[in-house]
Amino acid sequence: MTATDARTVGEDLRQRVADFLAEHDHTTMERLDFLRARYDAGLAWVNFPAGHGGLGLPRAFQTQVDAQFAAAGAPDNNPRGNGIGLGMAAPTILAFGTEEQKEKFLRPLWTGEQIWCQLFSEPGAGSDLAAVSTRAVREGGDWVVNGQKVWTSGAHKAQMAILVARTNPEVAKHAGLSYFLCNMDAPGVDVRPLRQITGEAEFNEVFLTDVHVPDSQRLGDEGQGWKVATATLNNERVAIGGGGGGRESGMVGVLARTWREHPERRGAGQHDKLMRLWVDAEVARMTGQRLRQKLAVGEPGPEGSAMKLTFARIAQEASGMELELLGEEGLRFSDWTMKRPQHVDFTGRDAGYRYLRAKGNSIEGGTSEILRNVISERVLGLPSEPRVDTGIAWKDLPR
Amino acid sequence: MSLNLLYTDVEDDLRSSVRDLVAARSEPNTVLGIYDGDRSVVDPLWRAIAGDLGLAGLLIPEERGGAGASAREAAVVLEELGRSVAPVPFLTSSVVATTVLLAAAPGGAADELLAGLAAGERTAALVLPLSAGPGEESPAFSAEEGRISGSARSVAGAIEADVLLVPVATAGGTAVYAVAAADARIEPVVSLDMTRQLADVTLEGVAGQELLGAGEGGDAVRRGLEVGAALLTSEQYGVAQWCLTTTIAYLKDRRQFGRVVGGYQALKHRLADLYAAVESAGAAARYAAAATADEDPETVVATAVAQSFCSDVAVKAAEEAVQLHGGIGMTWEHPAHLYLKRAKADQIALGTPAAHRARLAELVDLPAPAPVG
Numbered sequence: 001m002t003a004t005d006a007r008t009v010g011e012d013l014r015q016r017v018a019d020f021l022a023e024h025d026h027t028t029m030e031r032l033d034f035l036r037a038r039y040d041a042g043l044a045w046v047n048f049p050a051g052h053g054g055l056g057l058p059r060a061f062q063t064q065v066d067a068q069f070a071a072a073g074a075p076d077n078n079p080r081g082n083g084i085g086l087g088m089a090a091p092t093i094l095a096f097g098t099e100e101q102k103e104k105f106l107r108p109l110w111t112g113e114q115i116w117c118q119l120f121s122e123p124g125a126g127s128d129l130a131a132v133s134t135r136a137v138r139e140g141g142d143w144v145v146n147g148q149k150v151w152t153s154g155a156h157k158a159q160m161a162i163l164v165a166r167t168n169p170e171v172a173k174h175a176g177l178s179y180f181l182c183n184m185d186a187p188g189v190d191v192r193p194l195r196q197i198t199g200e201a202e203f204n205e206v207f208l209t210d211v212h213v214p215d216s217q218r219l220g221d222e223g224q225g226w227k228v229a230t231a232t233l234n235n236e237r238v239a240i241g242g243g244g245g246g247r248e249s250g251m252v253g254v255l256a257r258t259w260r261e262h263p264e265r266r267g268a269g270q271h272d273k274l275m276r277l278w279v280d281a282e283v284a285r286m287t288g289q290r291l292r293q294k295l296a297v298g299e300p301g302p303e304g305s306a307m308k309l310t311f312a313r314i315a316q317e318a319s320g321m322e323l324e325l326l327g328e329e330g331l332r333f334s335d336w337t338m339k340r341p342q343h344v345d346f347t348g349r350d351a352g353y354r355y356l357r358a359k360g361n362s363i364e365g366g367t368s369e370i371l372r373n374v375i376s377e378r379v380l381g382l383p384s385e386p387r388v389d390t391g392i393a394w395k396d397l398p399r
Numbered sequence: 400m401s402l403n404l405l406y407t408d409v410e411d412d413l414r415s416s417v418r419d420l421v422a423a424r425s426e427p428n429t430v431l432g433i434y435d436g437d438r439s440v441v442d443p444l445w446r447a448i449a450g451d452l453g454l455a456g457l458l459i460p461e462e463r464g465g466a467g468a469s470a471r472e473a474a475v476v477l478e479e480l481g482r483s484v485a486p487v488p489f490l491t492s493s494v495v496a497t498t499v500l501l502a503a504a505p506g507g508a509a510d511e512l513l514a515g516l517a518a519g520e521r522t523a524a525l526v527l528p529l530s531a532g533p534g535e536e537s538p539a540f541s542a543e544e545g546r547i548s549g550s551a552r553s554v555a556g557a558i559e560a561d562v563l564l565v566p567v568a569t570a571g572g573t574a575v576y577a578v579a580a581a582d583a584r585i586e587p588v589v590s591l592d593m594t595r596q597l598a599d600v601t602l603e604g605v606a607g608q609e610l611l612g613a614g615e616g617g618d619a620v621r622r623g624l625e626v627g628a629a630l631l632t633s634e635q636y637g638v639a640q641w642c643l644t645t646t647i648a649y650l651k652d653r654r655q656f657g658r659v660v661g662g663y664q665a666l667k668h669r670l671a672d673l674y675a676a677v678e679s680a681g682a683a684a685r686y687a688a689a690a691t692a693d694e695d696p697e698t699v700v701a702t703a704v705a706q707s708f709c710s711d712v713a714v715k716a717a718e719e720a721v722q723l724h725g726g727i728g729m730t731w732e733h734p735a736h737l738y739l740k741r742a743k744a745d746q747i748a749l750g751t752p753a754a755h756r757a758r759l760a761e762l763v764d765l766p767a768p769a770p771v772g
Contacts (some may be wrong), residue, residue, distance in 0.1 A: 074438035253624045259765055266768035274765060275756040286704075287682040290404035373673055376667035380647050383662035 006058075013061055017043060017068045026074045032376045035077055036110040038069075044077075044110045048094060052124040053104050059295060065082030077112045080343045084154065085109045089162050089181075094177070105160070105181065117158035119149040119206055120229065124399070126151075127162070127370045129233075130174045130226055131253060131397070134208060136165035143167070143180065144219070145188075145211040151364070155191045155204040156340060158184045163213070164229050169395040176370050177225030178393050181217040188212075198356045199336040202259055202344050234304055236365045245285075250311075251318040251354065252281035258322050266327050277318050284310050302378040305371040312361035312368055315346060320354040326351055400691040404682060410475045417454070417479040425485050427734035433486055433593045433653060439698060445487040445559065448476075449519030455493045456517030458626075463505060464514035470626065474633035477548055481637025481713075486594040486735045488522055490634065491556025493625035496564050498521035499575060502619030512577060521582055524556035524580075525564045526600050531751020533624040535693075536617070538566035538573050540602060545609075547576055550601040555748070557585050557598040557605070564610070565602065566620050571613030573620060578607040592744035593741045594633035594737060613716060626700060628749040629691045632684040632705040635713035638742050639677045640714035646670070646723050653725075666723060673719055680712040681706075703759040710746040710755075717742040 020041050022243050038044055039053045046061050048054025053313045069076065090109055090341055093101060108114040125131040134147025145165055155161070160180045168176035184191070188211040193201035220228040248256055259266065259274055288307055323330040333352040346357055362368040376382045406414070424447060429440045449455035449644030460466020466472075473494055480489055491561045497516055500523070503509035515521030526534060529552060547565055557563065559683060563578045584601040611619050647670060650661030687705035689700040716737040721728040728735045746752065760767055 256763075256765055263766075263769070266766075271573070271760070271765075271767045272753070272756070275760055276705070278763070278765065279704050279756065279759070282704045283679045283683045283708045286404065286686040287679045289401060290682040290685065293403070293405050303678070306671075306678055308676050309671070310679065372668040372671035373664070375671035376661075380667075380670055380674060382647070382651065382667050382670065383659055385664065386662070394672055 001253045009057060010061065010064060013046070013055075013057070013065065014068065015042075019064055021069075021072050021074065026072070031075045032111060032113065034075060038074075038106065039107050039110050044070075045090070048090075048106075052094065052102050053110050059292060075342055077110055077318050080345070082112050082115050083108070083344075084118050084162075085114070085160070088118060088232045088236045089160070089237045092162065092228060093180075093181070093219065093274060095231055096224075096228050100216070101181070101219065101290075104260045109160075114159040115157055116160045116162065117152050117155045117184070118232075119155075119163040119208075120149040120153060120162045120232075121150060123150055127367055130177065130230065130393075132164055132166055132177065134163075134165045135169070136167050136178060136180065136213070138215070139212075140165075141215050142212045143178075143215060145180070145182070145208045145213055147208050149206040149208065150194065150203075152191075152204045152206045153202055153344065153364075154185065155206050156193065160184060160220075161206075162232060164225050166394065167225070172391060173224070173389060173394040173397065175223055175230070178222050179212045179219045179225040179228040181219055182211065182213050183217075186211050186213070193338075193373045195338055196356075197359065198353055199337045200341050202341050209346060232383075233366060234301060247282060247285060249285075250281055250349055251315040251322075251358065252277050254351075254354065255318045255322045255325070256350070258325055262325065265327060270321070270325060274322060277314060277321065279319070280314050291336070302374050305366065305379075308365065308374075309371050310357075315358040315361045319351070321359040322351045325354050341376065402686060402693060402695065404685045404689060406475065407471075410472060411471055411676060414475050414479055416452055417448070417476055418482075420452060421479060421483045421485050425483055425486070427737060430484055430486055430594055431731075431734070431735060434594070438486075438596075441486050441559065444485060444564055445489075445522070446519065448485075448489065449493070449522070451505065451519075453519065455497075455519045458497050458739050459495065459501065459513055459517045463501075463510065463517070465517040469692035470630060470688050471692045474630050477630055477634040478637035478640075478684075479739070481634035482641045484594045484638070484641075484734075484741050486596075488524065488559040489630060490554040490595075490627060491524050492560065493518065494630050495623045496556070496560075498626040499525055499619045500563055500610065501549045502615060507610070508577075508608055512610070518677060521562060522556075522560045523562045523564055523633050524554060524560035525566070526554050526557065526618075527566065527621065527624075528553045529555040529595075529744075529748045530751075531596060531624065532706075532751050532754050532758075533621055533628055535750065536566065536573070536620045536624055537752070538620075540565050540567045540576075542567045542569065542574070542576065543604075545605045545606060546604040547578060547602045548604050550599065551586065552599050553590075554600045555595050555597055557583075557600050558587050558596055563566045563600065566616060567607075569613045573617035574609055574613045575611040575616040575618050576607035577618060578602060578605050583607065590744070592740040593611075594741055595744060607744035612685060618693070621647040625699065627693055628706050628755070629687040629698065631703040631745060631749050632680070632687050632702075632709035635709040635742065635745050636677070636680050636684040638738050638745065639680055639713045639716035641710075642713075642720035642738050642742075643670070643673055643677050645735070646673075646720045649724055669719065669723070673716060676712045680709045682702060683708045700759065703755040703762065706750060706755040707752045707759065710752045711769065713742040714739075714746050 040057040044053035046055045046057040047059040049056050136143040136145045154281050163180040163182040166176050167178040188209040190207040192205045194203040195201045335349045422446050456465030457468040461467035500509045514768045539551050561580050565576045565578050567574045582605045586599045590595050591599045653660045683705040690701040720735045727733050
C-alpha cells in the first residue's frame, strides 16, 4: 500500500466510523448492543475479514479507529479484561477455525461477553509444552478430558478456554496433540487459586475431570494441536512484548516519573542507568512499531520472541531500580492480602508489586531461555538442542 | 500516520546497486591493505560511488544539481558502506559537509561547490575532530583579513577532500569558510580505524572564501553534525549486521567435540541476544533516518536515542564476532578486526553514547543529579 493509498483508506475509514457513530447513539443504546453493532459494522478489529468484525485492512489502522471511538466517548470492549481472548484466542480461531466456529465465538469474544483463558501449561509440561499429559479421549461426538493445568491467568472469571490436550499417546509427543475450545462452566472443571509472590492470585490451577468438549469445538485437525498452539504462542509473545503504547508507556515511564518526583534521591550512577534504560525502552518502542509495520498483512512469526525478551529485561531492571531509588520508602509493601485482581497491570499498584510481578515477565509466555532457543533455532537457523525424545511415542518417553 | 520504518522498493534497488558495486571493487582483503599503507582502493571506489552511481548528490536538491533524495536513501547507502567497511568519504563529504553547505542560501558562493559535490567531482570535509558531536562544535580557527589560521586534530575525510569547510570563530559567532585542501597542511595520522583515516589539519594564514556568515555558520555546522550523527547509526547497523551474519555462518560451519559449535546453547543464547540487539538497532537507525528525512520535531531525540543505542550495539556485535570466531577472530587475516576497529571508532565519532545520553536527559526532562557541594 503506498502512502497515498493509505491516506485514502484512512479517510474512508474515518468517514465510516463517523457514519456509524451518527447512526448509533451510545448514550442511549445498551453498551453490549453498541459493541455488537460495532462488530457487525466491521469496526471491531479492522484487520479481521469482513463478516468477522473487520474490513480486511492493515492492522495499523486499528489505532485510528480506537482513537476515534474513544474521542466520541463511546464504550469500549474493556480489552484489558480479556487479553488472552483478544491477543491469543481470536487470531488462532481466525487462522484455524471453521466458519461455524468463527461465527459462534469471535463476536462474544470481542465484545467481552465471553472472557477467555489458556489451558496450556501443566506441572510436568512448562517449557516442554509439547509434553502435556492432559488426555482427551473420543466418546461419541464428544471428547472427554482429564488432567491438570497450571499458571492459568483469569480462569476464575473466564467462560471459555483454549485447551491443548493429548489425543494420541501412541505417537511422538508433538504429533499426538489436539487443540480445543473448552467451556469453563462445563461439569468437571475445577478452578483453584494459585497464590503468587505478590500475594495475589491472578493465576489458577485448573483440574479437569471427565470434562466433555464437543468435537465441533476442536480447532484444527486431530493431531494438529502443536501447530495451532505455536500460532497462539507467537501471538502471545507479540501481545506481551509488542507494546504499542507511546513513549514512557511502560515500566520505564513509571521509573522516569519517580525520578522527576524525587530530585533528592538522584545519584550520578543511577542517572546513567536510568538513561540507558530509557533509551532501551524507546528503542523497543520503535522496534515494536517496525514489527507491526512488517506484520501489517502477515501473522507474527518467531521474530516477536525478541521483543518479548527485551520487554522482560527492561521491565525487571526498571522496576528493580525504582525500588532502589525510593530508598526507605521502597522497604515498605502495600498489602500482602490474598486477592483476586480484576485485571493484571504490570505497571500498576506500587513499586514493590511492580518489582515482584515483573519477575513473571521472563517466565510467562515462554521463559527468556526458551525464547533464546526459539530465536537461535527458528530465526537464525542454528542447530536444535540434542533431543532424547525424537521418534519415540509419548507413552514411552522417560519421565 | 507514524514514520515508515520499512524500506521502499526504490531504497531496496539503491541498496542492491551499492552492494554490487562495493562487492566488485572492495573485498575485505583489499581494504586490509590500507592498514599497511596501500590506499589504492580508495579513489576508484569513491569515484564509482560518488560519480558513476551518483550518490554524492543524494541529499542535494535537484535545483541545486543533486538527486533530491532524502536522509532515508543516504542511510541505506551507509548501511551498505558499513556492512563492507568501505573506505570512502561518503559520511564526511556527502552527508556532514553537504548538510553544512545546504544551509547557504541558493544563489550564493556555495552553489558552485554544491554542484561539484553533486557531480562527484569535488569532495569536501568539515574541519572538526571526528569525535565532535552536536553541541561540541567550538571552532579552533580564526580569520584575519580573510586569512585563516588554526589547527584541528583527528579530522575525518580531510585526506580525501579537495576543499575544506572551516568553522571560524568571529565576534558574531561561527562563520564557515571554504579553503582549498592544497593550501592546508594535512598530516595523515595512524588511526584506530584506517578505513576512515584521520588527519591533523593546520592552516597558517590561508586564503578562504566565506560561505556562511557569522549569523548562520554555527547553526549550519550543528545541523551537519546532527544529520551526520543520525545517519552514522545506519552505518553502525550495517557493521553490526555483517558481524552477526558472519558469526552465525561461521558457527554453523565450525565443528568441535564432534558437533557444530553453533549447536551449543551457551553460544546460541549469546547470538539470540545479539540478534535482538541488532534488530533493535535497525529500528532505531531507521527511525532516526526517517525522522531526519521528514524534519520531524522528534528528530533530535530520535538521533540521541539511536546514537546511544547503535554505537554500543555495533561495538558489541564486533566484539562478539571476534570472540565467537575464536582463534581465527584474533588474526590479521580474518576481516573481523576491520569491523571491530570501525565499530569502536564509530562509537566515539560524532559524540560518544554517554554524550548523547547527557543531551537526551535534558531533552526529555530527566535531569542529572545536582552537583555535590
